Amino acid sequence: MKYDELLFQRYFDDWSKLPADKIVSLLNVKTKTVIPSLKDIDFSKKLRVKWGIDPTGADLHIGHICSVVVINLFLKCGHHIDLVIGDFTARIGDPSGRSTERPMLTDAEITENMKTYKQQIGKYIDTDKVAIRFNSEWLNKMPIQDILYIFKGLKLAAALQREDFRTRLAKGDEVSIAEVFYASNMGFDSIALETDIEIGGIDQLLNFQQCREIQRIKGQKPEIIITTPLLEGTDGSGRKMGKSFGNYIAVNASAEEKFGKIMSIPDNVLMQYYKCFCYLYENEIADLEKFIETQPMEAKKQLAAYLVSIEARDLKAGLAERDKFEKKFSKRELAEDDFETVYSVHGSSLKDVLFSSGKFSSMGEVKRLFTSNAISDIATLEKLNPDMPVTALIKVKCGKLTFLRIIPKEVKS
Numbered sequence: 128m129k130y131d132e133l134l135f136q137r138y139f140d141d142w143s144k145l146p147a148d149k150i151v152s153l154l155n156v157k158t159k160t161v162i163p164s165l166k167d168i169d170f171s172k173k174l175r176v177k178w179g180i181d182p183t184g185a186d187l188h189i190g191h192i193c194s195v196v197v198i199n200l201f202l203k204c205g206h207h208i209d210l211v212i213g214d215f216t217a218r219i220g221d222p223s224g225r226s227t228e229r230p231m232l233t234d235a236e237i238t239e240n241m242k243t244y245k246q247q248i249g250k251y252i253d254t255d256k257v258a259i260r261f262n263s264e265w266l267n268k269m270p271i272q273d274i275l276y277i278f279k280g281l282k283l284a285a286a287l288q289r290e291d292f293r294t295r296l297a298k299g300d301e302v303s304i305a306e307v308f309y310a311s312n313m314g315f316d317s318i319a320l321e322t323d324i325e326i327g328g329i330d331q332l333l334n335f336q337q338c339r340e341i342q343r344i345k346g347q348k349p350e351i352i353i354t355t356p357l358l359e360g361t362d363g364s365g366r367k368m369g370k371s372f373g374n375y376i377a378v379n380a381s382a383e384e385k386f387g388k389i390m391s392i393p394d395n396v397l398m399q400y401y402k403c404f405c406y407l408y409e410n411e412i413a414d415l416e417k418f419i420e421t422q423p424m425e426a427k428k429q430l431a432a433y434l435v436s437i438e439a440r441d442l443k444a445g446l447a448e449r450d451k452f453e454k455k456f457s458k459r460e461l462a463e464d465d466f467e468t469v470y471s472v473h474g475s476s477l478k479d480v481l482f483s484s485g486k487f488s489s490m491g492e493v494k495r496l497f498t499s500n501a502i503s504d505i506a507t508l509e510k511l512n513p514d515m516p517v518t519a520l521i522k523v524k525c526g527k528l529t530f531l532r533i534i535p536k537e538v539k540s
Contacts, residue, residue: 128418131429134405135442142203147171150204152408154353157197159329162336162352168324176201177322177350179211179262179313181221182241183232188375189434190358190368192251193403194326197355199252200406201324208257209320210248212241215263215312222291222306223330247378250438265319266312274315280344281311281337289333310334314341322350329354358403363393373488382435386448387528389431390456394423400430404437428452456527461505466532471517473535477502478513486529501526 142150147170154165168174178198180191202208217237220229232240245254286307287293295302310333317325317338325335332354339349357367360374368375376388392400397419401407407415419426428449436445455461471480478497482490496502497513504511505522523531 131433134433135436137406138437143205156402156407159356160354174206174323176206176324177209178326181213181217182237185240187247187378193355195251197326210257210259212261214261215266219305219309262316277344310337314338318345324351326353328357359396361392382448386431390427466530468532471535473537474516476514480517
């Protein structure tokens with residue numbers, strides 16, 4: 128089965144006349160939680176759908192994009208999309224899952240962080256067809272009497288029932304009033320935009336429930352909540368994808384790097400990646416699971432080609448990246464520019480040279496590669512000794528994706 132071709136075509140199909148049962152089938156594959164339920168969505172009317180992100184950092188990773196793919200589904204079906212960039216709420220910082228309060232960002236930092244958000248998000252959704260809003264538009268102008276009216280309807284005890292807050296308070300750590308009311312600001316966004324549906328990761332569930340409560344207080348119909356799973360990282364540890372864990376794929380990574388990193392993910396998370404980034408109907412899952420189970424390498428290649436293709440909006444781009452990957456790794460057709468040059472002190476041990484190259488996070492990682500026989504001489508394919516002295520030029524393969532040209536130099540006294 129050529130899933131890369133089928134799913135690429137489906138990503139760009141017009142779904143303006145897609146029946147409601149088909150939409151629900153697609154959503155059932157992608158969603159973690161729906162409140163109240165998908166049955167409560169009237170797909171026959173033009174819905175106002177919201178997705179928000181705070182510019183607390185400049186670079187997005189593909190874990191952020193799981194919700195964007197769901198947003199794109201609603202766009203393809205003809206609904207109104209509000210992409211909310213939280214330039215106001217970024218000053219507070221989302222406390223969800225945090226063990227400490229986020230540092231306060233300056234206006235200059237926020238502006239710098241969000242410079243390329245449209246470009247990054249635009250790899251997965253046509254940003255010219257959505258409304259990009261900044262929540263400072265209304266939050267900077269919101270009268271204090273309106274804020275107090277809503278706050279009077281909220282209960283502090285309920286806000287402090289959040290597990291992340293309870294954990295911090297039990298440890299004797301502080302929780303600021305600004306953090307307590309972070310979710311309220313998201314609710315003010317929903318009021319301003321008259322949101323029907325809000326989409327985000329499962330870690331946003333408590334924030335979204337606060338949005339529903341604030342809409343009730345204001346007399347609006349509470350939005351329907353749709354959450355997506357948190358994407359597991361590339362390292363197989365089971366932790367969610369994140370920069371702090373080093374297990375992420377950057378949205379702005381090159382096509383070659385994206386393809387290679389998808390090829391490095393564990394087989395057991397492949398299905399989750401397919402569900403997050405592809406449009407699949409429920410009745411297609413069993414066949415896809417069988418395909419992944421019996422041909423995991425082929426399944427990775429097709430997924431990697433698909434992801435590269437939808438960003439380029441050209442299936443040939445993904446297939447070309449696959450061909451390049453296969454020549455390099457399967458057929459061992461390595462070109463000189465596939466190697467990165469590392470200069471070392473003549474006679475230094477190979478493990479010290481590799482660590483000093485900056486390509487590895489720690490000496491422990493280098494040693495683990497040696498222990499698993501993952502470091503070899505390109506010319507002879509022989510596994511290498513970590514303590515061997517490097518006295519001549521050597522080309523080394525480290526793991527699956529790193530190729531180094533090590534050039535020793537004499538140190539003059």
